[in-house]
Structure formats: C-alpha cells, structure tokens
Amino acid sequence: MYNFDKKVERKGTSSVKWDKVDEIFNREDIIPLWVADSDWETAPEIIESIKDRVEHGVFGYTYPAEEYKNVIVDWYKKRYNWDIESDWITLLSGVVPGINIALRAFTRPGDSVIVQPPVYYPFFSAVKNSGNILLENQLVLREENGSRRYRIDWIDLEKKINENPGTSALIFCYPHNPVGRVWKPDELNKLLSIADKYNLLIISDEIHADFVYNGGHQPLAAIRPDMREQIITISAPSKSFNIAGLATAYAIIPDTNYKKRFEKAAEGIQPALNPLGLTALKSAYEDGEDWLESQNKYIKDNYKLVSDSIAKIPGIELIKSEGTYLVWLDFRKTGLTDQELEDLLFHEAKLGLEPGHWFGKGGRGFFRMNLATQRYNIEEALIRLKDLMSNRFANLEVDIDGQ
CATH class of the missing domain: 3.90.1150.10 (Aspartate Aminotransferase, domain 1)
Structure with missing residues (x-):
C-alpha cells in the first residue's frame, strides 16, 4: 500500500x-x-491535511487549541496505555527547545546536570547554555547472552550525585540515541528510585517511542505517578512521521505548578506555533x-x-x-x-x-x-x-x- x-x-x-x-x-x-x-x-493522510490547510491561504499566529492536545491524549492511551490529561500538555517547536526550557525552568545556573554519553549531542549544549555544570554518567558496554549492550553505570551515577551536591537534573534518552537501548522495567525502576532518593528531576526525551522492535514503549512517567513533580516528558511526531521540518513537539507535565513554571520559562524563547505543524500532528495521530x-x-x-x-x-x-x-x-x-x-x-x-x-x-x-x-x-x-x-x-x- x-x-x-x-x-x-x-x-x-x-x-x-x-x-x-x-x-x-x-x-x-x-x-x-x-x-x-x-x-x-x-x-498521504498528512499530506492531504496540509494541502487542505494551505488552501485556506492564511497562516497567522496560531494557538494550541484543545483539539491538538486531545489527539495527543488519545495517542498516548492507544499506543502506550498511559492516561494523560490535556491540561498536562504544552505544545512546543521542538524537543531540543523543550529540553532547554526545562533546564531554565527547573535548575539554577551552577547546578549540575547529568547526561549519559554516548548520547544525542544537543544534550551537552543544552546543559552548558543553561549555565549548568555538565556531569557525564558514561554508559558501559557489556557482554550479555552472546551480545553486547550498553548499561547504566549505577555506581558511577550515585557517586556523581553524592560528589556534586548541586546536582538537580538528569536528561534521559529513552529509547536511547545513538546506542539503540530500550531500557527495561528493572532499569527504569532503579533510575526512578535513585531520582526519588536524591530529589532529582528527570527530563525524559522519548521522541523515538514509536520505534521499539519488540513490545511497546512504556513512558517513564507512567511507571511512578507519585513522582509527577520529578519527570518532564518531551516528545514529538517528527521522527515517527518524518515531519521534523514542521517544528511541532510537546511536553507532558502532570504537575500544575511545574507546568506554569515551564511555560513561564518559555516566554521569549518559544516561537509562535506553526499552523501546518499542528495540522500535521493532528492528522498523524488521528489517521497515520x-x-x-x-x-x-x-x-x-x-x-x-x-x-x-x-x-x-x-x-x-x-x-x-x-x-x-x-x-x-x-x-x-x-x-x-x-x-x-x-x-x-x-x-x-x-x-x-x-x-x-x-x-x-x-x-x-x-x-x-x-x-x-x-x-x-x-x-x-x-x-x-x-x-x-x-x-x-x-x-x-x-x-x-x-x-
């Protein structure tokens, strides 16, 4: 077809x-x-929806009407069995801007932020551009059942946090780019336990969630609803549907106060939303x-x-x-x-x-x-x-x- x-x-x-x-x-x-x-x-459904929107001929300032958030809610229920609410969603121009906004909203200059290399390189610049100190919790490549896979170095992770009392956040890549790990439930639970223990914010980049080879994706925030103040989920339809150039993404932030802080930090950084991008998002999640x-x-x-x-x-x-x-x-x-x-x-x-x-x-x-x-x-x-x-x-x- x-x-x-x-x-x-x-x-x-x-x-x-x-x-x-x-x-x-x-x-x-x-x-x-x-x-x-x-x-x-x-x-083709997305292409047709964009053609229809273009025929309208006016591309003025556009706000994220409830219909765009509702399709995200439905997508997460259908694809990941996670019940989210439209009030949790903030529409963005991209995942990387979202990560930068989250750091500005929830960390202070001089705080330490953990990344887990080898990892998507805009994570490094996001930390530095926010005035934070970069801490690297290097992934380790280990033999397992005849094949090699990357693992989180848990000892090093806690050591980094303990040695740097100003550590306030970790940027998590899940599924992981570039090493291809889809973190297992035991790994996710252990990470969440450490975040809970040290009051660490996790900014979870889940843009590759629709590309899991065996089984389905389990959103990190869905595992521990009690940690709603400590997990910011950022994703987009851009990889899944090849529409990155339409600059449309979103953050899922269950806590009302945290969402307000995030949106306040976005003022003057986050551009007006792209009407064609919103059209594509709606069509992708409804018909794609x-x-x-x-x-x-x-x-x-x-x-x-x-x-x-x-x-x-x-x-x-x-x-x-x-x-x-x-x-x-x-x-x-x-x-x-x-x-x-x-x-x-x-x-x-x-x-x-x-x-x-x-x-x-x-x-x-x-x-x-x-x-x-x-x-x-x-x-x-x-x-x-x-x-x-x-x-x-x-x-x-x-x-x-x-x-």
Missing part, C-alpha cells in the same frame, strides 16, 4: 541531510546516512497509524539486512539495537583513529556516517548509521563498506553472529 522504495529527490530542497554533505563531509558524491530524518514522503506500522516494518527489514551483512564484514561490529531507526557501529578493532576512519569512510567508501565522537568521549571509534532511507541506499552502502573493509582489514576476526 505504501511505497518506501520510491525515490524522492531531496537535493535542492535545503535539506540538512542532503544539501550540507559538502560542508560536513567535504564532498558531494556521498550517501548521507547521518541526520535522523527519513528519506520518504510522510503519510497504519502508515507508521508499515514504515516500521520496512525499517526493521533494513535493520535485519544491515545486521546480517555487518556480521560478515571484518573490522566492524553492530551493537544490537532494540529501538530507533539508528544503528551504532563499532570500528575499534581496526585500531585506527577517528580521523583515519573518517578519511576512509567519507572519501574512499563515500559514506556519510555520523562520527561517534560527536556523541561524547564514549563514542570514539564508533559511527551512527541512519536506516530510514530507501533500501537501495542501504544495499549500496553495505557493498561499499564490504569492499572497503575486506580490502583493508581481511585479517581481522569477523563476528559471525553480528551481535
């Missing part, structure tokens, strides 16, 4: 992913597999679920193709992903520096993979690959990777299981 193999020409559309490759990778003849947006058209499920199946098939192929390529290990449409590739067996790897991947293989060191010091030797593109791009990228690595690193051990 939906054709995700259809070629959509994105060059010449001011696309960050496609039109900035020369600036980022110093060449234009490259397959860009970096920026986390998709290379296919959004759901079938399209979303078809897209997710296509992405899962891309993941399987990449996982099976990487298992046969020397010098690379794919870290098993549990969610998102991103994969985390480990090139450390090559023994090369980040610069040497970038030279090979960008200029010999002509692949625009995202360097892992962008995501913090724990990312050195890794690269992030975006799977939300037509399969022929994935197939060509794998051919180039195989040719490059087999020619240069044939003597390296291949991980047969690809895990």
Whole structure:
C-alpha cells in the first residue's frame, strides 16, 4: 500500500541531510546516512491535511487549541496505555527547545546536570547554555547472552550525585540515541528510585517511542505517578512521521505548578506555533497509524539486512539495537583513529556516517548509521563498506553472529 522504495529527490530542497554533505563531509558524491530524518514522503493522510490547510491561504499566529492536545491524549492511551490529561500538555517547536526550557525552568545556573554519553549531542549544549555544570554518567558496554549492550553505570551515577551536591537534573534518552537501548522495567525502576532518593528531576526525551522492535514503549512517567513533580516528558511526531521540518513537539507535565513554571520559562524563547505543524500532528495521530506500522516494518527489514551483512564484514561490529531507526557501529578493532576512519569512510567508501565522537568521549571509534532511507541506499552502502573493509582489514576476526 505504501511505497518506501520510491525515490524522492531531496537535493535542492535545503535539506540538512542532503544539501550540507559538502560542508560536513567535504564532498558531494556521498550517501548521507547521518541526520535522523527519513528519506520518504510522510503519510498521504498528512499530506492531504496540509494541502487542505494551505488552501485556506492564511497562516497567522496560531494557538494550541484543545483539539491538538486531545489527539495527543488519545495517542498516548492507544499506543502506550498511559492516561494523560490535556491540561498536562504544552505544545512546543521542538524537543531540543523543550529540553532547554526545562533546564531554565527547573535548575539554577551552577547546578549540575547529568547526561549519559554516548548520547544525542544537543544534550551537552543544552546543559552548558543553561549555565549548568555538565556531569557525564558514561554508559558501559557489556557482554550479555552472546551480545553486547550498553548499561547504566549505577555506581558511577550515585557517586556523581553524592560528589556534586548541586546536582538537580538528569536528561534521559529513552529509547536511547545513538546506542539503540530500550531500557527495561528493572532499569527504569532503579533510575526512578535513585531520582526519588536524591530529589532529582528527570527530563525524559522519548521522541523515538514509536520505534521499539519488540513490545511497546512504556513512558517513564507512567511507571511512578507519585513522582509527577520529578519527570518532564518531551516528545514529538517528527521522527515517527518524518515531519521534523514542521517544528511541532510537546511536553507532558502532570504537575500544575511545574507546568506554569515551564511555560513561564518559555516566554521569549518559544516561537509562535506553526499552523501546518499542528495540522500535521493532528492528522498523524488521528489517521497515520497504519502508515507508521508499515514504515516500521520496512525499517526493521533494513535493520535485519544491515545486521546480517555487518556480521560478515571484518573490522566492524553492530551493537544490537532494540529501538530507533539508528544503528551504532563499532570500528575499534581496526585500531585506527577517528580521523583515519573518517578519511576512509567519507572519501574512499563515500559514506556519510555520523562520527561517534560527536556523541561524547564514549563514542570514539564508533559511527551512527541512519536506516530510514530507501533500501537501495542501504544495499549500496553495505557493498561499499564490504569492499572497503575486506580490502583493508581481511585479517581481522569477523563476528559471525553480528551481535
């Protein structure tokens, strides 16, 4: 019904992913597999709704009418079995602005804020731009049942909090970008217990919630309703429906006073809402679920193709992903520096993979690959990777299981 193999020409559309490759990778003849947006058209229902709104012809200042909040309420009940109220919702222009607003609302300059690298790099700048002190609770890569997965270093987390009495918040990535973890109930409960113990605010970025490979997403705030003052959930339909350019997101804040503080902090920072973005959000959550499920199946098939192929390529290990449409590739067996790897991947293989060191010091030797593109791009990228690595690193051990 939906054709995700259809070629959509994105060059010449001011696309960050496609039109900035020369600036980022110093060449234009490259397959860009970096920026986390998709290379296919959004759901036809969304396109039609935007066309109808455009025909109105007036795009003045727009406020978040109750209908836009109600579709979010319905979506969370249907997708995540979480009963939220429309009064908890604040519409935003993006998840990153929301994180910045939350830090300004609930921390003071000089407070310490924890992030868990390797992690989405705007977290780092959000902390610094808010006048906070950055604390890094580095994730650790451990062997488990024949595969390697990232874990939270609980000892280090509590040590950081105890050694820095001004620690007031943690920015949580769930599902995790870039390492693909979908945190398990025991991990979530342990994190919440620590937050409760130390009166720590958790700003939970759940933008990848619709991309969980097995089972469904459980919102962090739904686990401990008694901690309503300590969890700010921020999300958007932008990844799920490839509408990031329409700049529409939201925060879910159950506590009335906290919501008022958040909205006060947003004054002068949060721009007027985009009427086309609101239209797209409503259409996505009302009519886009079938399209979303078809897209997710296509992405899962891309993941399987990449996982099976990487298992046969020397010098690379794919870290098993549990969610998102991103994969985390480990090139450390090559023994090369980040610069040497970038030279090979960008200029010999002509692949625009995202360097892992962008995501913090724990990312050195890794690269992030975006799977939300037509399969022929994935197939060509794998051919180039195989040719490059087999020619240069044939003597390296291949991980047969690809895990």
